[in-house]
Amino acid sequence: MLADKRILLIIGGGIAAYKSLDLIRRLRERGARVRVVMTGAAQHFVTPLAVGALAHDRVFTELFDRDAEHDIGHIRLSREADLVIVAPATADLMAKMAHGLADDLASAVLLASDTPTLLAPAMNPRMWSNPATHRNVTRLGEDGAAFVGPNAGAMAERGEDGPGRMAEPLEIVAAAEKLLAPSGPLNGRHVLITSGPTHESIDPVRYIANRSSGKQGHAIAAAARRAGAQVTLVSGPVNLPDPVGVAVHHVETAREMLAAVEAALPADATIFAAAVADWRAATAADEKMKKNGGAIPALSLVENPDILATVSRLSNHRPRLVVGFAAETENVIAHAQAKRLRKGCDWIVANDVSRHSGIEGGVMGGDENAVHLITADDVEHWPKASKSEVAERLVARVAAALGPLETTS
Template sequence: MLTDKRILLIIAGGIAAYKSLDLIRRLRERGAWVTPVLTRAAEEFVTPLSVSSLAGEKVYRDLFDLTDEAEMGHIQLSRSADLIVVAPATADLLAKMANGMANDLASTLLLATDTPVLTAPAMNVRMWEHPATQRNLETLQNDGVGFVGPNEGDMACGEYGPGRMSEPLEIVAAIEGAMKVGPLSGRRVLVTSGPTHEPIDPVRYIANRSSGAQGTAIAEAMVAQGAEVVFVTGPAEAGRPHGVHLVEVETAQEMMQAVQGALPVDAAIFSAAVADWRVASASDSKIKKTKQGLPTLEFAENPDILATVSQMAMGRPKLVVGFAAETDDVIDNATSKRERKGCDWIVANDVSPETGIMGGTENAVTLISDSGAEAWPRMGKRDVARLLAERVAKAL
């Protein structure tokens, strides 16, 4: 897929820059041509010689290089590539991109191009969560910039949380997805997945048996069709799909916020098993056994994510797909749910314990739409995802 594709790789200044060396190697293995650009800060972490040796190409560093700029090099560089990849994409460079700044070679290249751009953010967790960074991300997403990661984990500064740059193979998968010409190329798709965990106290929570396997398969199938995918997942057991913009949440309220932050999209597929209720006032400390008897838990209703998006007056996705996991009267209950929520399609399935579907590797679904109820044979969850992705592509 990447044979003879030309990738302009911008390496910004962060400790994650060392991963860019392996990224270059992985891209070259797949037949891609990599033209590297280093920011001044990046040179504090990787050397131009090491980058050039792996890429087999000259490293570009200076906006005011007389030899390169005699031929308007920054214009040629920015437009000769099939894809521009920024890895790592620091908070500073993302801010420049969002605000149209062009005070060095990297930012000038990014402003002077109409080539698709894919970024792999990397920064401290507090920087990632800062409102300014989140505003910049929203601006860039609306501008059509693609994202892969960041991941959650330990950081060089000793903190833990979202902000780690995606691993090289994850970035390669995202590049392959971005380069793939498919029926969903240029489309942005939101997929929710997994269960939600609603806290009772610091050590207990309410959950369900969803593994997230079907949601992961759907996200991967959408990427395979060429879509840019925002993947919002609860604490699922299933692995995370490659080539997506990953947003990990825990509760239904957090998932609602993440979904709203991902909009606008062309299609939204809500395969997550979101808890209908939460404990109204979760305890700040562990609830102890007492002689007074069992504790009383008061419940509150969680936000209805599917209905909220389906019934948006402005900015509603062209296609909204819900899921209905039922244990009895599957078709009737799912049909009623579709009418009540206002979504376009409902994917219904029987999750009675004897089916082995909840948490299993197979699924048997019925697609409910204006055209009626269409039963699909039992098959692997990846096959269900592939068929659903094909239907979404046709609908869009």
Template sequence: MSEKRILLIVGGGIAAYKSLELTRMLRKAGVAVRPILTRAGAAFVTPLSLAALAEDKVYSELFSLTDEAEMGHIELSRSADLVVVAPATADLMAKAAQGLANDLASTTLLATDKPVLMAPAMNVRMWEHAATRRNLATLTADGVAFVGPDEGAMACGEYGPGRMAEPAAIFEAIMAALGGGARPLAGKRALVTAGPTAEPIDPVRMLTNRSSGKQGYAIARALAALGAEVTLVSGPTALSAPAGVTRVDVESAREMLAACEAALPADIAVCVAAVADWRPADTSGKKLKKGSGAPEPIALVENPDILATLSRGARRPRLVVGFAAETNDLEAHAKAKLGKKGCDWIVANDVSVEGAMGGDDNTVALVSAGGIERWDRMAKDAVARRLADRIAQEFA
């Protein structure tokens, strides 16, 4: 990676602050970063902060006598192994799709002969607008790769798709595009489950839980970064599929089990999804109405045990990892689950910690027949990378 170079175009938007963390991560990995900061982007991050993290000069003006004499926009556009646009605003996407070139960023995109990766970021209505959808289709047909956007709350107060992908996700997409880093899981197939399941009561109500899917998606992304061919079976979440990962969307536990079995054979299975233990015995075809008295009790039946089924099945993956979300007696419950399910490892997840369900951090312990590894509280992306490295060690 020390010989790889990224040209990073930072567009104008509140998500521009994420470009600073992305730059730090790339430099830590040994990747050189040469930044282009648009005039709008400079309203959100300063050239000084970007230059300090990139350890390189920040370029911004198309008609700069100094910059054109020293580098020139043509050479600038072709001196990198990959051009990354983060955030890729609706304006930058439109210019690139139509071949416009009226500033340094758009001129560079038009002049480059290198691969381009965009991380879109904009208001949900802008992202869903017909013009943006046309531009997205055009850029995709032209060979531009995309990471994100994610779905969630926005600075404008609205909610929906349009949030720029997190720096870790963009970093992994960049590393995959560069073909960089060790790929010890190349040739291995991995199955990851993530998110909640939803068990319908009637057409508008369901039994579900608070799982965001963030940890499972991070693990799928980390395994793909190490070279694995990853199938992500996901319950309902607001997340975008990680780059290079095949996502299968499901809702109920039975649908999730069927999708997992269809994804076999696999070398690795990591069951992160928070699967509902029970489902209504009967589902009403019409909305249940509130009566004058107490509601009728809902009879429940047990859902299939996906982790145990994979662990004890005829096509058992070589390594099966389960998750145990607990609020008390974390390690004791994890040890019991390890024996009951028949899997190889249990990642015991302390969800009594504020923000564990739906947040960005996790406190876990890795439980196996060989003992317990207690990990410090860390970001879910860091947990994912550490777990992926441990998995890779098993296949070394």
């Protein structure tokens, strides 16, 4: 969710500034690009050298910096960020913000910014409870600033206890992720998707699998995330990067995939795009099976669990919408309609994976698809398109079927 997001961190002057070092690390762990402005007071608690080493960028400290201000650096800093975080947000810094003061780089950046701003207050409990601070916090909230914390607890001052501790770095990260979460027709929805093949071991070097590349399932996960959903992707072995902002669980076998799917429920919608192997070896050999010029070894197979049917028939936590995929080589529509009834799912997305599909290079592993959406009432024939375009169209249909998220007042 924070991958490639540009975060401007403003560090105010307080003992809680030491937590900003861990905050930078946590933000960068999630792929965010972090630039830092430090007030003069902040530099008494942590050094620009330490902050810059963790941020992997220069630290900005001076309003009248010849290197930065030749192109109005304080304006550029505020405009090039997706989110401004002030941590710690001291009483003094919030007072400047509330009254539009700009006598140093940090306050000038904040005054020039129209970027979403997240404040993590930190101060002595009596300073926090002072009516002046409360007036400033109220004004900043009315102006659109978001807050995380402060928490209650022991202060740095001996014997002091109460509200005023800066929120922990992971709390600030969670608040930042919430502010930057995409909005869209699936906002607030949980969508669970499976993708790729499964590998069922015969021995340590051989396995049973399908030809799925995972491209369609991964494209659906990315499209659902762009539509605002919380997305869980359960992926078999693929050579694809994890979609940005998606919770990905990597599995190998059908049984592992079923366990991961069940653990991820409940969900508003499930889309089972994975090509799960129908069978596995009854007993996988511990050592590589050798030919040795003798008789061909017998391979005894047993049926794998049916993930689509299992979820479709749940009595508790059944998703409102269960979508399956059907890869067929003949009588595509008829076989897919029968599969929908047999499995008990709501929709089937059917495609022709034969050599006669009309998709250059074939559907399995290719970048294009031509599908038929089969519901209880209709069959929609979608034209050939990229797998990303198919994903966008399917996600739009899912959003329309679920409708707006009901909220309680």
